[in-house]
Ligand SMILES: CC/C=C\C/C=C\C/C=C\C/C=C\CC/C=C/C(=O)SCCNC(=O)CCNC(=O)[C@H](O)C(C)(C)COP(=O)(O)OP(=O)(O)OC[C@H]1O[C@@H](n2cnc3c(N)ncnc32)[C@H](O)[C@@H]1OP(=O)(O)O
């Protein structure tokens with residue numbers, strides 16, 4: 282087995298224009314954090330207790346069992362090693378790689394819902410148990426019949442003032458809770474979203490803390506039906522589940538009462554906003570933006586390294602086969618996603634900081650930031666997960682045939698990450714939520730109100746510049762202005778379409794539906810403007826080392842120009858950009874790709890994913906792809922014996938029969 286680095290990759294690294302460690306530091310927030318990250322990752326990756334057979338060779342049941350064991354072990358070790366809360370994600374992502382785990386919902390939604398929705402007394406009662414994994418919970422909201430339309434949930438929680446209990450019921454098949462992660466086999470508690478009924482009146486969906494399995498033998502409690510929903514496109518390591526209730530009684534104190542309350546006599550106390558009950562989803566949407574950047578960075582790392590190792594065809598007759606990354610068409614497949622990975626990595630950081638600031642404000646009782654936070658997180662969640670989806674698939678195809686093998690790591694990455702476009706708010710629906718906010722804001726600006734935050738720019742649509750002027754299409758200011766103009770114009774046009782539909786006699790919902798393609802387009806343009814502007818702003822950081830600011834600027838330019846060329850109609854339609862501008866943009870893309878080519882490997886190395894996390898034969902740091910492909914294939918269960926038992930059962934009699942008939 283080759284112990285040295287593949288010579289092509291070695292040369293790539295020697296020829297890069299900067300030290301990737303500097304960008305790693307920029308991406309993770311400083312050298313100290315990178316040091317900590319690497320220590321924790323190597324602790325996890327070198328721990329023999331976490332080693333197991335490749336998941337690709339396992340059944341769904343084996344994957345679940347392996348991951349349950351591994352995650353529980355991780356919880357114990359995190360405690361023993363006393364890893365700081367802020368650093369745990371480094372250790373966790375090294376243990377689980379790109380696979381979801383059966384405790385993901387406990388950590389990612391059950392606990393956050395307790396933090397965000399429980400009163401102090403409720404926190405005192407449950408938090409210690411939940412934080413210490415004495416109970417395991419999930420977030421049970423989606424039903425077989427309704428995921429998107431929360432107000433349409435059918436599960437009921439009916440208050441009985443005589444016993445001061447809620448009676449939980451699943452009235453129909455479509456009311457079965459369906460999908461919650463960790464519900465099928467792992468959880469013994471859940472936060473249940475159910476329609477609250479008091480004295481026959483409906484008060485809408487509210488969160489309730491419900492025990493579903495015995496703490497003694499893990500059997501479903503009386504009145505509870507629970508199980509696993511079966512194999513899925515990905516997510517084999519998670520027991521997504523179903524759940525139904527038949528007159529299950531829980532104490533009044535089990536409704537999470539930080540905001541809404543039900544008094545013992547059944548008096549309902551209204552929350553400051555009914556949407557506060559949706560808070561956990563907003564948090565996870567912000568997390569998905571971060572995650573999308575990371576996922577895309579992983580896919581692009583695999584495809585870029587492999588494209589430097591892979592040699593194919595003759596570019597010039599009689600010359601050696603070139604590295605496939607030297608084909609400009611290959612660069613055009615990968616470099617825009619390399620740039621997008623950086624763009625969304627940085628957007629994710631900004632999204633998280635907006636989330637933290639706004640949620641601190643909200644928890645102190647000032648809910649004014651809620652609409653903007655919801656609209657921004659919904660739009661960026663949708664945009665980032667859509668781009669990550671398309672990018673992962675493009676990276677897989679860019680790896681040719683080997684991309685289709687699980688050895689590449691790309692099919693599993695895609696299968697596990699593509700539901701990011703569906704869960705936590707289906708993407709089109711999320712874009713329409715953003716559009717709703719944009720329409721409101723736009724109308725406010727027409728009334729002369731001054732707008733703030735991400736929509737401040739809607740206050741004045743820029744005029745179309747006079748013809749005949751020249752623009753420098755590499756100038757980030759020019760590019761941001763173009764995105765800003767496009768977003769403002771598309772918001773304006775969607776508003777006009779909405780108004781026209783109304784004037785043509787449609788009621789508001791029908792008008793909204795008729796204009797919805799334009800509304801999504803406007804929300805998309807708004808979100809893309811945010812991403813481009815954010816990238817450009819991060820480059821103005823005066824502490825940025827000059828050796829890396831050049832290469833990061835190229836990435837930012839490429840990201841903006843690629844989006845502009847891909848959506849050129851939007852920029853040309855009203856004459857804001859000219860055909861000359863777009864032609865110039867295309868030429869700049871080619872020139873930027875040529876400049877980025879020598880730095881491509883260093884740029885993906887800078888994401889700093891160790892092999893154990895990438896989990897890809899094609900994306901190995903040392904580039905020794907071919908020998909490891911062979912080794913990986915040999916480990917496949919079908920290769921355990923030279924002659925498979927099915928030969929004796931089926932093939933042998935079949936062949937013998939055919940031979941006998943000759
Ligand atoms: C487990 C996570 C672990 C770690 C995280 C790390 C990384 C993340 C990566 C991976 C995540 C892993 C696993 C995820 C597992 C998945 C879990 C789930 O999917 S849980 C279920 C999620 N479900 C949804 O998201 C449902 C989507 N639907 C809705 O949110 C609402 O129904 C919808 C917004 C579509 C409509 O709501 P409705 O009540 O009908 O409102 P309406 O349209 O009438 O609007 C009223 C009014 O309210 C505003 N609004 C709506 N939502 C919010 C909100 N959340 N906050 C603030 N405001 C809101 C809306 O804009 C409107 O305002 P105006 O009237 O226009 O002013």
Ligand SMILES: Cc1cc2nc3c(=O)[nH]c(=O)nc-3n(C[C@H](O)[C@H](O)[C@H](O)COP(=O)(O)OP(=O)(O)OC[C@H]3O[C@@H](n4cnc5c(N)ncnc54)[C@H](O)[C@@H]3O)c2cc1C
Pocket residue numbers: 386420421422423426427428429430459460461462516521700703704705706707708709710713
């Ligand atoms: C892997 C995975 C894990 C999950 N984990 C959990 C979990 O832990 N807990 C949980 O509660 N749920 C979970 N879910 C469920 C998930 O949140 C829902 O599937 C998601 O919210 C989408 O809802 P839906 O399935 O009802 O889609 P639908 O709403 O049925 O979407 C179908 C189509 O209808 C369109 N559509 C729907 N409404 C509108 C509208 N108003 N305007 C325009 N178009 C519309 C959508 O755009 C989409 O194209 C999970 C799902 C998956 C796939």
